[in-house]
Amino acid sequence: xxxxxxxxxxxxxxxxxxxxTRWTWFFEIFGRNPLFIxxxxxxxxxxxxxIKVEPEVNLFHWLYLHIFSYSGAYLGSLLLALAYMLLxxxxxxxxxxxxxxxxx
Numbered sequence: 001x002x003x004x005x006x007x008x009x010x011x012x013x014x015x016x017x018x019x020x021t022r023w024t025w026f027f028e029i030f031g032r033n034p035l036f037i038x039x040x041x042x043x044x045x046x047x048x049x050x051i052k053v054e055p056e057v058n059l060f061h062w063l064y065l066h067i068f069s070y071s072g073a074y075l076g077s078l079l080l081a082l083a084y085m086l087l088x089x090x091x092x093x094x095x096x097x098x099x100x101x102x103x104x
Contacts, residue, residue: 029092036102037092041084 048060068076
């Protein structure tokens with residue numbers, strides 16, 4: 001927790017006080033439509049678990065077995081999580097390009 005707080009304080013200092021924001025555009029996409037991206041990730045993972053590709057094998061597990069597991073158990077799991085995160089980011093990026101912002 002201490003290390004997380006130090007990293008967060010450093011990021012706040014660099015962005016807010018030094019005004020260095022060129023590298024933050026990737027993360028701003030998540031901040032502009034966080035509710036939509038969160039709900040999309042929850043609904044999409046539920047759908048991936050509901051679709052059966054083979055008996056006792058859902059689509060989420062099938063994608064891991066046939067695409068990501070070849071790079072190893074741990075690295076494959078990381079790559080699957082990154083690919084899923086990037087898929088959700090792309091939806092947020094599309095919404096940002098269309099200037100659609102979903103707020104409560």
